[in-house]
Amino acid sequence: MPLSKCNCEGCELKGLFFSELTNDEIEAVCTWKDERSYKKGEYILREGDPIKEFCYTKSGLVKLVRSVSDQEEQIIYFASSLDFISLLGIFSNDTYPYSVVAIEDTVVCSLRISEVKTFIRTNGNFAFSVIQKLNRVSDNIITTNLEIKRRRLPGRIAYILLYFANDIYKHTTFELPVSRKEIADFIGMTTENVIRTLSEFRRDGIIKISGKTIEIVDMDKLLKIKQFG
Amino acid sequence: MPLSKCNCEGCELKGLFFSELTNDEIEAVCTWKDERSYKKGEYILREGDPIKEFCYTKSGLVKLVRSVSDQEEQIIYFASSLDFISLLGIFSNDTYPYSVVAIEDTVVCSLRISEVKTFIRTNGNFAFSVIQKLNRVSDNIITTNLEIKRRRLPGRIAYILLYFANDIYKHTTFELPVSRKEIADFIGMTTENVIRTLSEFRRDGIIKISGKTIEIVDMDKLLKIKQFG
């Protein structure tokens, strides 16, 4: 099969994820890869399911969640485009220790994990790039959690607002992709207190809120709250 | 140089870390490896230093810490024997994002990171085993932090007591290897409240304390506090 028929060839992510693969390997990937679109709210992976695929986001935004009791869940991380979403335990577990849910419309590309494992064993440069990327994502999660842990409620809210504004949307006005409850599940506080703190920020002229739309009005103050709150 | 002169050959960790290396590769490791002993309290790695080595503990206990302000530090993780202590960012950063400090006398074996990187590129099975092990350690850190985050003070203290009792010392009586302040830095609470909670556990007949020695008297109650507190 000629490579020109393989749409992975022209994929904008090829350079990011598979620059180290040979043409033959890319062709093999292409034959088996599975690209899927998910609507906001849909489950991409389910906690407890067997790990058969190696997935990454091509576009969109997802949350990694784990359930900690009947009613409660904890959000581990938000992954945007070009992130691995298969990470925790993918090479050391049999089943997913968390679920992945689209919080915006999301396109995911999946490879068979067995194939990726083979490439790791046979292609050292590919192995190295996988290690680098896994390492970067893990570090990110760990550091983010530590940063949140050391802050109080206002600091945590400031942190997450600035995360969406600076890292995800790169704009001071944006649509919050998550509910107040999801913020609460992420920062480890109650929904009521998340709402209360947002309202206080609004009253203090730091942000404007209309529904899901947030506008950061006083960036300096928000940065100070992130730093000291 | 005959392999018999190489003391890595007989190292009890060879099977764990380097089972996938060829004899030639092990000999190369052996020539350059650096095995060092550290007394309790000594720094093994310093935050900000360039990453030149790939380190793991042969025995002992260490803490991974990062400083978050002039006076405060955050403990990321406790690593016991056979753990990697080079992990966060080792393959994606130039400098260590955290320090590693011995909290018990510790023996560390270090390889040159450049050499490990070469093995990853040239020996796929070794690469795969490194990925598996890094993956496992990262997951552990992430999961531990999530478990702590979702608990209140008593639950957090119960969690860490049971961690030392069950995972590290495998005994209901043990010497706490860390100060109350270090526990506080790990679970994200104040030193006073850690002390207070330990005192309450003692008053409630859950544990006995004499200095650094802790004895778990009422395991059932402690498990319940871990679960619901």
Added chain:
DNA sequence: AACAGATGCTGATAATTATCATATTTTTGT
């Protein structure tokens, strides 16, 4: 359009945790 159910919002109160002050004990350095 009407309804149900989720989500957002606010206040009052209770529970939890931090801060400050002070004393005692243990460890460290000389």
Added chain:
DNA sequence: ACAAAAATATGATAATTATCAGCATCTGTT
């Protein structure tokens, strides 16, 4: 061995956060 510093301990109070209760608003469905 001694003084100084650090760690442990406890109480009182302040600050922070959770819980509960009651409404309003939004969303999706029929």
